[in-house]
Amino acid sequence: MTTDTEARERVLEAADRLFYAKSAHAVGMDELRTEAGVSLKKLYQLFAGKEALVEEVLRRREEAITAATMKYVLRASTPEDQILAVFDWMADSSGTTDFRGCAFINSYAELGPSSERVTAVVRHQKTGVRGAIAAMVAATGRPEWVADSIFLLFEGAMTNTAITVSSEPARQAQTAARFLLEKTA
Amino acid sequence: MTTDTEARERVLEAADRLFYAKSAHAVGMDELRTEAGVSLKKLYQLFAGKEALVEEVLRRREEAITAATMKYVLRASTPEDQILAVFDWMADSSGTTDFRGCAFINSYAELGPSSERVTAVVRHQKTGVRGAIAAMVAATGRPEWVADSIFLLFEGAMTNTAITVSSEPARQAQTAARFLLEKTA
DNA sequence: TACAGTAGAGAACGAGCGTTCTCCACAGCA
DNA sequence: TGCTGTGGAGAACGCTCGTTCTCTACTGTA
Numbered sequence: 001m002t003t004d005t006e007a008r009e010r011v012l013e014a015a016d017r018l019f020y021a022k023s024a025h026a027v028g029m030d031e032l033r034t035e036a037g038v039s040l041k042k043l044y045q046l047f048a049g050k051e052a053l054v055e056e057v058l059r060r061r062e063e064a065i066t067a068a069t070m071k072y073v074l075r076a077s078t079p080e081d082q083i084l085a086v087f088d089w090m091a092d093s094s095g096t097t098d099f100r101g102c103a104f105i106n107s108y109a110e111l112g113p114s115s116e117r118v119t120a121v122v123r124h125q126k127t128g129v130r131g132a133i134a135a136m137v138a139a140t141g142r143p144e145w146v147a148d149s150i151f152l153l154f155e156g157a158m159t160n161t162a163i164t165v166s167s168e169p170a171r172q173a174q175t176a177a178r179f180l181l182e183k184t185a
Numbered sequence: 186m187t188t189d190t191e192a193r194e195r196v197l198e199a200a201d202r203l204f205y206a207k208s209a210h211a212v213g214m215d216e217l218r219t220e221a222g223v224s225l226k227k228l229y230q231l232f233a234g235k236e237a238l239v240e241e242v243l244r245r246r247e248e249a250i251t252a253a254t255m256k257y258v259l260r261a262s263t264p265e266d267q268i269l270a271v272f273d274w275m276a277d278s279s280g281t282t283d284f285r286g287c288a289f290i291n292s293y294a295e296l297g298p299s300s301e302r303v304t305a306v307v308r309h310q311k312t313g314v315r316g317a318i319a320a321m322v323a324a325t326g327r328p329e330w331v332a333d334s335i336f337l338l339f340e341g342a343m344t345n346t347a348i349t350v351s352s353e354p355a356r357q358a359q360t361a362a363r364f365l366l367e368k369t370a
Numbered sequence: 371t372a373c374a375g376t377a378g379a380g381a382a383c384g385a386g387c388g389t390t391c392t393c394c395a396c397a398g399c400a
Numbered sequence: 401t402g403c404t405g406t407g408g409a410g411a412a413c414g415c416t417c418g419t420t421c422t423c424t425a426c427t428g429t430a
Binding site for chain 1 (some may be wrong): 336340
Binding site for chain 1 (some may be wrong): 417418
């Protein structure tokens with residue numbers, strides 16, 4: 001006997017994994033139901049529909065990624081190393097074979113230009129990793145454009161790490177970021 | 186009376202526009218047929234199927250983008266300005282409301298991890314704009330990591346320009362690239 | 371034992387997809 | 401005028417999807 005909360009958790013976990021791996025439109029509610037071990041009826045009791053589920057998954061993923069990168073950040077000692085630590089997280093993550101880049105960009109890509117889901121994607125750009133980088137760079141007293149640049153390196157490396165299936169782009173981006181930080185010291 | 190070549194051209198033009206705007210899976214063959222003004226029969230005479238059409242569209246888009254950026258590049262005088270000119274192209278392109286980022290990343294995003302189409306996407310990473318940037322940077326005698334960094338800035342700016350619907354990321358990336366070039370002079 | 375209520379399994383439904391097939395109008399030619 | 405072949409319009413087919421509905425099994429209670 002499982003509570004609704006447990007079932008909900010299992011669904012969200014399975015949805016996050018499958019949506020990220022195959023993209024949302026390629027995952028059917030039936031496959032999801034099987035993977036989560038939940039009846040179709042309960043699935044629709046817990047979530048209004050597929051779109052609502054996708055949005056919830058994106059919301060949680062934002063938190064999860066921020067938390068994951070923060071674990072790397074907090075391990076570093078100097079402010080500069082903390083900023084560079086997000087690329088360590090990326091390089092390590094690319095080791096897992098199912099790394100598929102930024103879930104928000106991927107989600108944007110499979111959407112039409114006008115969609116409700118775009119809202120969540122755009123919001124992610126303001127908060128999450130971008131916000132963390134901006135805060136850390138500001139704390140070192142460097143100008144805002146340095147943070148913008150490092151975030152663009154981050155995003156570029158995310159997509160290229162996924163496509164090339166290697167940690168090389170993450171390392172390249174880290175090198176560039178380190179250079180930026182050194183020359184703006 | 187239209188020849189097969191003309192019909193083929195119309196189909197590819199419409200497919201490129203629609204696929205890019207809505208993503209390939211969201212565009213039906215029937216919509217495409219209507220848009221191109223071609224019978225369904227002829228459509229399947231000209232192309233083996235939807236997947237073949239998508240691959241052909243990606244192939245042509247690679248050429249088109251390279252050509253478009255080259256127009257900006259050749260207008261600049263110094264080698265450094267030539268490199269930075271690709272960001273001018275991006276900033277200008279973002280002005281058109283239907284700018285949706287890098288078609289290859291978008292295509293990757295809507296695909297499963299193992300797909301034939303990934304081949305075309307990966308190939309694009311080696312040639313196209315990346316190749317052009319690499320060649321231009323090498324011509325200035327700067328190390329390879331500078332080219333890698335500028336390409337990552339380019340890719341990051343492509344996605345963020347699309348999501349934020351503004352030319353700001355393109356300008357931010359250009360600023361960073363200029364900084365990199367100046368400090369490695 | 372009888373009964374009310376719940377939950378699960380999966381059938382069913384309507385829509386949309388890629389692809390194929392049918393039908394018909396019309397051209398060129400004897 | 402007949403015949404043949406070509407091409408277009410769109411109906412049809414088989415499939416998958418998101419969502420809903422039906423039926424059945426089972427639980428707790430008197």
